[in-house]
Every structure is written in structure tokens, then in C-alpha cells.
Amino acid sequence: MSTEVHDYISVSAKLAQWGINPPAGFAILPFNLAEARSTTELRQHAESETVKKLLRTNNIAYSEVFDADSQPAYLQQYGFEWFGPTLFFTAAALSQNPSVLSVSLGIVTNYLYDLFKGAKNGTASLDVIIEKADGSCKKVNYKGSPEGLASVADIVRELGGD
Numbered sequence: 001m002s003t004e005v006h007d008y009i010s011v012s013a014k015l016a017q018w019g020i021n022p023p024a025g026f027a028i029l030p031f032n033l034a035e036a037r038s039t040t041e042l043r044q045h046a047e048s049e050t051v052k053k054l055l056r057t058n059n060i061a062y063s064e065v066f067d068a069d070s071q072p073a074y075l076q077q078y079g080f081e082w083f084g085p086t087l088f089f090t091a092a093a094l095s096q097n098p099s100v101l102s103v104s105l106g107i108v109t110n111y112l113y114d115l116f117k118g119a120k121n122g123t124a125s126l127d128v129i130i131e132k133a134d135g136s137c138k139k140v141n142y143k144g145s146p147e148g149l150a151s152v153a154d155i156v157r158e159l160g161g162d
Contacts, residue, residue, distance in 0.1 A: 001142075001143070001144030001145060001148045001151070002141075002142070002143045002144060003140065003141070003142050003143075003144070003148075003151060003152065003155060004140070004141045005138055005139070005140050005141075005155060005159070006138070006139050006141070007136070007137070007138060007139075008034065008129055008137040008138060008139035009033070009034045009137065010131075010135050010136065010137060011023075011029065011033065011088060011129060011131055011137055012131065012135055013135070014033060014034070015065065018038070018039050020039075020065060020066070022065075023063035023065055023088060023090070024063055024090065024092075024093075025061070025062070025063055025089070025090055025092065025093035025096075026060075026061070026062045026063065026087070026088065026089050026090075026093050026100055026104070027062055027063040027064070027065050027087075027088045028044070028048050028051065028052060028062060028065075028085045028086065028087060028088070029044075029065060029085075029086040029087075029088045029129065030042040030043055030044045030072045030086065031043060031044060031045055031075075031085070031086050031127065033086070039070065039072070042072035042073070043072055043073055043074070043075045044071075044072045044073075044074055044075065044085060044086075045074070045075055045077070045083040045084065045085055046074045046075065046076040046077075046083075047082060047083060047084050047085060048074070048084075048085035049074070050111070051084060051085050051108060054107050054108065054111055055104065055107065058103075058107050060100065060103065060104055060107070080119070080121065080122060080123070081122075081123040081124070081125060082112055082115065082116075082122065082123070082124045082125070082146075083125050084108065084124060084125060084126035084127075085126070085127075086126075086127040086128075086129060087101075087104065087126070087127070087128045087129070088128075088129045088131065089101060089128070089129070089130055089131070089156075090130075090131045091130070091131060091132050091133045092133075094130070094156070101128070101152075101153050101156055102150070102153040105149045105150060105152060105153055106150070108124075108126070108146075108149060109146050109147065109149050109150065112124055112146035112149075113146060113147075116146060122145070122146060123143065123144065123145070124142070124143070124144065124145070124146045124149065125141075125142065125143045126141075126142045126149065126152070127139055127140065127141050127142070128140045128142070128152055128156065130156055130159060138159055140152055140155050140156060140159075
């Protein structure tokens, strides 16, 4: 299992450069937001749509950053690794609903348990970006067994989210 924490670009500032309103709480972002020079370069993992469906099914509210006509292109990767979306949470979202991150990760973990059923070496990759009250962001990158995803919520709590 590998978990890394890094400083990240200001998501709000980056989206504002392109005239896009920043999300007001919990959202799913393209994985290459920091590197993209224009919205046409943005990409999201194909599993982003699966996670959105899981969230809707479980009544977890999230913001759509892009409308249906301007969704970033999907990247499908093959192999025995699950490439999850980039989850974005504002400090306000985490303070108003402290369990939203752990519940969301639990839903993903349950899905992955079913997906990898019977397999011993299934690996999941997922990024979580936390926007603090001052607009600065931290990125938590996780790669490991699906069961280890819960550790991401613990790391975010240690970061303070404020």
C-alpha cells in the first residue's frame, strides 16, 4: 500500500482561469487538472462515471463541474488495477458533513470488493484533493488494496481540512 500527500494547485483558481465555477462542496475532477493547459486536454478515468452512479444510488450529493456537453474525455486503462476518479472536497463540505468522505470511500470499497471477488492481487488507485479554507489544496494519492482506502479518510482528518 502506498499513500502520499502533496501540495496541489488551487482548484478554484485553475477552474476560474477557464471561466468554470469551482465546486461548492464535493465533486469529481479530471485526473490531470494540474497539468492541463486548456479544457480540451482534461481527462478523467472511465471509472469516474461508475463512481458517480454509485454516489447517486446511495444519495450522496456531489457537484458536477462540467455540464453534459463539456465533460472531459474518458481514459480507459486495462489491467488488474482499478483507476478511480479524483475526488475533491472543500473544507466547508467536510465540516458540514464530516462523514461524507468516509461514507463515499466505503461505497467505493464495497464496489471494489465485489469487482475483485476471488482475486488476491486487486489494486486500486484513487486521488483525493482537499481544499482548505484559505483556498490552498492538498492531494492524497492512494494505491493499494481496496481495503486500505479507509486510511485516506484518516489522513484527511489529520490534515485538518480547514
